[in-house]
Amino acid sequence: MKNIWTITRKEFRSYFDSPVAYIYITFFLVLSSWLFLRGFFLVGQASMRGFFGILPWLLLFFVPAATMRLWAEEKKLGTIELLMTLPVKDHEVVLGKFLASFFFLTVTLALSFALPILISVLGDPDGGAIWGGYIGAVLLGASFLAIGLFVSSLTENQIVAFIIGITLIFAFFIVSEEFVLYNAPRRLVPILKFLGLGAHYDSIGRGVIDSRDVIYYLSVIGFFLFLNVRSVESRKWK
């Protein structure tokens, strides 16, 4: 436990050791606010609907950018040899890195809280939907992070990690979209609907937090963290 926390702290701090983190956060906030406010003033509705609608698409780029470095750089600079010969277990390192990226995401999302505050000043939004939307965003974002972190462990090139990360997350996100389901073989539809990261996000966003959706996200996270541990261990395969 202590080791996980030590690694989380180090990785979290290192986000802010370079200007990159501030650029990400600014970029994310400016873009999301602009997209949101544009819709807000056009439609004139005191709702976060539009914001949560575009959030997955922003996270699609934001998350792989936040995870691409985490393993790829260790491999490129050789620090992975230093790290993995310290008395830490592989899964502790994986969890530590995941938690650091999770906190980074949480901080970023928390900063966007200015938007609902603004809305409640201007109107009377549905509080339940806002909370639901944020919980959905955190779960969705965490699943993206687990995928992005795993992809980072497959390469020593950050750009490659970024692009493959986007592709894989995109694939997982859209399999439950209407047009995919429409074109998919009939028998696969329920499976795709279940696998898709997007479908569960939509239902949480409506303000109904179903334990099945939560369990779904936790399983996706668990699955990719498990793959990550295996991939880190792969140096030991003969």
Place this chain on the structure above:
Amino acid sequence: MIEVRHLSKNFGSTVAVKDVSFDVSRGEVLGFLGPNGAGKSTTMRILTGYIPPTEGTARVAGHDILEDSLSVRRRIGYLPEWAPLYGDMEVIDFLRFIADIRDIPPGETRERIARMVKVCGLEKVVGRVIHHLSRGYRQRVGLAQAMIHDPDILILDEPTSGLDPNQIIEIRELIKEIGRDKTVILSTHILPEVSQTCGRVLIINEGSLIASGAPEELARRFEGRGIVQIAVRGAPRETIETKLAAAPFVDAVRSLHSTGDGLHHFTIQGTETGGLGEKLFRLAVESSWTLAELHVEAATLEDVFRRLTRGENA
């Protein structure tokens, strides 16, 4: 402290380490010597648990490297080749991170870091970002990181590479001092370094262990093939030279100079192992020369290394 048994490591079809066995006891400083690609780093990576061997086993401080890797890693301080470090961290933060992972009690961290800073000469750079340090300073941070938890065993892959001459001497002194009650394995390409710091040397070539022993012992073992200088009187120079060259145990003779008092100097290379000095002495007696000087040039570790790693038989 360390027992290595029949260790082998293949990377695909490349054989990096081939059936290597050796022991290291407490308080010993062991040097790995070998040309590039010999398998030194690979052996160290196996001992530190970074990669597993393809075959064979090793025990470190009584713990099996595969079954009890965590205990092994706790007892070892490791400096990987090129001293990879987290470039975006400040030296002090990096050492604190290592101290945390190494389970140093929070109350002692400050004192331990201060000691490492002093021992490794990091006073000037503690607050600097590692990325901005010179190669030598990075190496020193790497050493500090390896020693911060006061490990029983230190494994150092080319610890003095990139250091300036003063620092090399200091680090060698440091290693020698540590080696008094700790176990140290280091690798190097610098031969004098081995003679100066290591109690014992393993010469590795193409993954195999080809010789081991104390540096002086290795040098002595190869002395017979070395070179002898003599000064003789009692006959004209040409006569002596012809007779020496004709002797069955002499490979080559080079006449150096002659002094006014009839003393002729030669350098002689023997054909076989051992006893060149003795044979020359007998030859001089038989020929009724006076052997005024006989100086056996000891083979240096350099000769031993060159001969062994170029595939000539020992």
